[in-house]
Amino acid sequence: MKRPVIVLTGGGTAGHVSVNEALIPVFDEKGYEIHYIGSHDGIEKELINGGHPEVTYHAIQSGKLRRYFSMKNFSDPFRVGTGVLQAYIILQKLKPEIIFSKGGFVSVPVVLAAKLAKIPVVAHESDVSPGLANKLALPFSNHIFTVFEETLNYLPNGKATCTGAVIRPEIFSGIRKEGLRIAGLPCEKPVFIVMGGSQGSAVLNDAVRKELDSILKRFEVIHLCGKGNIDESLELVPGYSQFEYVTEGLPHLLAAADFAVSRAGSNAIFELLSVHKPMLLIPLSAAKSRGDQLLNASLFKSLGIAQIVQEEELDNLSMMDLFNQLVKEKSELVENMKKVSNTKSPEMMADLILSYKK
Numbered sequence: 001m002k003r004p005v006i007v008l009t010g011g012g013t014a015g016h017v018s019v020n021e022a023l024i025p026v027f028d029e030k031g032y033e034i035h036y037i038g039s040h041d042g043i044e045k046e047l048i049n050g051g052h053p054e055v056t057y058h059a060i061q062s063g064k065l066r067r068y069f070s071m072k073n074f075s076d077p078f079r080v081g082t083g084v085l086q087a088y089i090i091l092q093k094l095k096p097e098i099i100f101s102k103g104g105f106v107s108v109p110v111v112l113a114a115k116l117a118k119i120p121v122v123a124h125e126s127d128v129s130p131g132l133a134n135k136l137a138l139p140f141s142n143h144i145f146t147v148f149e150e151t152l153n154y155l156p157n158g159k160a161t162c163t164g165a166v167i168r169p170e171i172f173s174g175i176r177k178e179g180l181r182i183a184g185l186p187c188e189k190p191v192f193i194v195m196g197g198s199q200g201s202a203v204l205n206d207a208v209r210k211e212l213d214s215i216l217k218r219f220e221v222i223h224l225c226g227k228g229n230i231d232e233s234l235e236l237v238p239g240y241s242q243f244e245y246v247t248e249g250l251p252h253l254l255a256a257a258d259f260a261v262s263r264a265g266s267n268a269i270f271e272l273l274s275v276h277k278p279m280l281l282i283p284l285s286a287a288k289s290r291g292d293q294l295l296n297a298s299l300f301k302s303l304g305i306a307q308i309v310q311e312e313e314l315d316n317l318s319m320m321d322l323f324n325q326l327v328k329e330k331s332e333l334v335e336n337m338k339k340v341s342n343t344k345s346p347e348m349m350a351d352l353i354l355s356y357k358k
């Protein structure tokens, strides 16, 4: 008997793939044939093809939707058009019951094609303020789920529901000893994990490395610095361990860490919250983005579960002082984290999505 089909989409950054990765095992367990529509060269292709052999990946063209001038602004609409046509052909062949769209530019042609093919779409927004791709897709989506209650203020009544964050179950399965082994740390001092989001952050990398000597006198550091950002001169420094991007090892590295310094991407901060890591957030500035990380971070700060420093202030602050400040506030932050519960299990989320199928 033919298995029911579901199509997932979303990409550009890992933040637009994490939720899909959490849901894949559940749809698989439910007997679905799972297909993923992503771009030819985005991180989604690497993550899905590399970690989920049960999923069939289809690459389409997509264009970036920029808020600034670029010559590509003239060619990208044609790429989106081609992407719509490619997605439409794929959808006509697969005839999925439903499409789940996690946002990011590649999701736009898929959602438009779904409307033409009359296939229901459920979207998902991780950040406080909706991303441009989700905003464009909204009129063509049947419903949108949000992580933050506050996001509902940006969305039409009746079309959006707050579900909380969906966390990959493996995040909870980290083993501290294994994390220390992977990082090659002696664990004689408290361990900080520094996470610059899925792409790494030059701002965080520079701030930590500038003061590394003094930091390492008191702490050990696991540094997720992003692709191409390994500093070879620091490769053999005791107590310091750098990675470009970690896949299976991430839960163990999180378990090995006592504290976190992170960008304020939604998935990363909810993962840190779920495993109760006291966190200092340095959100991506509004000048470089739509300001979504500033809103995410201020909400965490207002709940007493994170400290924040703006990246513009970093030059005048000592990273070492910031690390020490986080250590001081550890118990209060952890106590507050234990009172916050804002997650939905992948199983419950999958059922909610399927309630919109044809």
Ligand SMILES: CC(=O)N[C@H]1[C@@H](OP(=O)(O)OP(=O)(O)OC[C@H]2O[C@@H](n3ccc(=O)[nH]c3=O)[C@H](O)[C@@H]2O)O[C@H](CO)[C@@H](O)[C@@H]1O
Binding pocket: 013, 014, 015, 016, 018, 126, 127, 195, 196, 197, 198, 199, 224, 244, 245, 246, 247, 250, 264, 265, 266, 267, 268, 269, 271, 284, 289, 292, 293
């Ligand atoms: C520059 C940019 O556009 N950032 C956006 C992007 O961030 P970004 O792609 O960084 O997304 P998040 O911080 O939400 O999630 C990062 C994900 O990558 C994983 N991870 C990270 C490093 C690593 O080595 N291994 C690993 O697995 C984390 O566990 C997490 O699941 O999407 C987020 C969610 O919409 C937004 O809030 C961010 O503003």
